[in-house]
Amino acid sequence: MEAAMHTVKNRPWLYVVLVLPVVIVLGIYLPLANQLPELTATHWSSTYPDEFTRTEILVPVAIGLSAVGSIIGLSALALTRRPALLLTLLFIGSLLSWTTAGVFIGSVVPTVLAETPQTAVIGIWMLPMLACTLLALSPLWICGVYQSYSKQLQAQRQARINQAQGIAAPAPQGTALPEVGEFRETMMAPWWLWMLGLVVAGIGIFALFDSYNRSGQANWTATIISLVVCLFVWPLVLGLCWIRVSITEQRTRVTSALFGFPLRTIKPEEIESVTSTEIDPMTWGGWGWRFFPGGSAVVLRRHEGLAFELKNSSRFAVTIPNSEQGAEQLNAIMLKNGS
Template sequence: MAIAGTGIRNRPLTCLLLLLPAALSGATYALLAGDLPEMTATHWSSTYPDGFTRTAVFVPVCIGLTVVGAITGMFSLKLRNKPALLMMLLFAGGLLAWSAAGVFVSSAVSTALAETPETAVLGGMMVLLIACALLGIAPLWASGIYQQYTRQSNEDRQQRIDAAQSVQRTDAVEAFAEPQPDSRQAEFKQTMAAPWWMWMLCLVLFATLIVAVVLPFLAGGSHDGSLASVILPVALSAAVCVLMLGVIWIRVSIIGDRFRVSSALLGIPMRTIKITDIESVTSEKIEPMMWGGWGWRIIPGGSAIVMKEHEGLVFDLKNKKRFAVTIPDSRQAANVLNARMG
């Protein structure tokens, strides 16, 4: 979705917020270079550190990440005609730069102030870490792109709702003009498959699962220890594989007073909505990035089952939640639901 006349507000401030982490990290290193030992404390699980990294590696990696984040964010500002990609890259760049700066400054200062890396105490540096993580969204917010994108998205959605309602009113008039089957009694069933790359991802996960199970036996030796060591990854792979298989091919049905989405491959029910729980339902074009991506998504204020950029149903429920699902003939489904609601 392109936003007409998209502009970067507070561009100097946005650029400053992207470059500041690299400057902060560089200044910290310049001040503490003579006090940093060979090893730097980089991980704490309690009062004292339990993880260390060679300073010669830690310094260039952290400062390099702040530079990469700044470059990513600066590059994103050129994508004015692709606001969704702009927001994603700007957010990723800002978060990377500020997170790397927070880790570097807190670890370097704590190590330099201690007698040895083993006695370094994070202490108040934890506040700095949290502050840097929060500042990661500052460039995106300062640019104003998120605010413009949200406002334009709401306007576009309202236009689609108005258009869909106009079409539904026209269909209702035509239904009175000539005899039509009673939509309140009709049943609606359709299936929709995910794009090819999601099927390929399932195959890769399934192959990984097989290798994880078979590899301990091919390695020889005692199977007891090998099996114990792969139980967790095998279980996780199996769970992810089942979830992926469940969502790559869905079936949508309207039977009686219920709208149901289930897995066409495994038969697992994914979402059931009673007609009485629906405030409104419209046929709209569903864009994955507007609903958190592809697959079965849970987002603030609602959820969605998105196969690809395609037409689908968007529900506004009486509990103030929203739900969306991509299906081939969403207008027919919306007419059936609205007839039963009416």
């Protein structure tokens, strides 16, 4: 049986993202070539570097690795009939290329700016290094293959489950659907997610008091991080432990039942299809509020839930009781609206 072909979207952008690391490495090296010392700082244990690499070795290795990563990523785009291999090679190539570019930025620029390699300070140059690592994931999002491949695997898995359980295929659209009303359900996370939220809160509060109690030290970084944990991270983690899903004719809304902040709102006209199915955390990126190439999910445990296919080719899933009733409700709304 011939394998299905998966379309690679946004090819011009992919070419730019995959080739850009090589351009960055060369763009930094060429104007700074005459200013680079014999040694380049390549590792920091604290403020100052503790490891160095000979520049004559670092430069060709960085150019070579970034080029090899770009070639691996570009060659992967031809494997449209082998999506798993395409995604694997695309990730490896992009990660290699962008990580190399990030390390090169964080090594060469601080070394040139310092009087000697031993006095180089990484400082704000950690930010472009982190940005390069995040950009390494972008090809998986913009190529569109992950979305279609994941959708295909989910459909095949559901078909096998239906076949094993003797469940017939879904009824055609002409079948009578329930009267459109409002669907509301809540769901709680397992105990360990609640404990995680409490632990995060405890760490934030302890770090905040500890930073204030250090006499004679202005530890603003620790104070800011502690405030972020206390004001944003802890409420977010604990707020995800109890969620509410409401479905009306105007929208499907997922919110925190504990604190009330919204997690996702979907209008009926944005939906391509919606089904009630078992939501496996490992299939949808893990537990909690997850984001992955081609979609997102709110997953509290392995449980039944709603799986959305949206018209913008993205996916969304949420674990919720009585999901079959929710799916029927949404299909009735879509049928009524002519979606």
